[in-house]
Amino acid sequence: MVVSLLPLTTGGCSLEFDTGDIDRVREYLRQRFGAPRVEHHPFHIVYKFRQADLLFQNEWDDPCLIASTEDGVAMLRLAAGDLAGR
Numbered sequence: 001m002v003v004s005l006l007p008l009t010t011g012g013c014s015l016e017f018d019t020g021d022i023d024r025v026r027e028y029l030r031q032r033f034g035a036p037r038v039e040h041h042p043f044h045i046v047y048k049f050r051q052a053d054l055l056f057q058n059e060w061d062d063p064c065l066i067a068s069t070e071d072g073v074a075m076l077r078l079a080a081g082d083l084a085g086r
Contacts, residue, residue: 005080012068015076017083019061028083029054033075051075 001024004016017025029036029047036047036054045056047065052072054065067073 001083003080003083005076008066008068010068011073012066013073013076014067015065015080017063019058019063021083022058022063025063025065025079025083028079032079032082049075 001021002018003021003025006014006016008014015025029049033049033051036049039046039048043057043059047054047056052067052069052075054067054072054075056063056065058064065076065079067076
């Protein structure tokens, strides 16, 4: 699995991955951080974990998870490290 963790100018970060890995990333998050509450919005989904909220977008078959808080960034850093080895 190829993942990239990109810094955002706002201080957050974005975890980028392939469309074919969406289910693997979703399952990883559930196993590692628990089942989130899910909010569906017209152009994105928000996964609300106990630690932080992660925003999921999949425009132009280019999926990513975006964290805007320190705890969310920590979650995505951990995910990037764990998922890169899969």
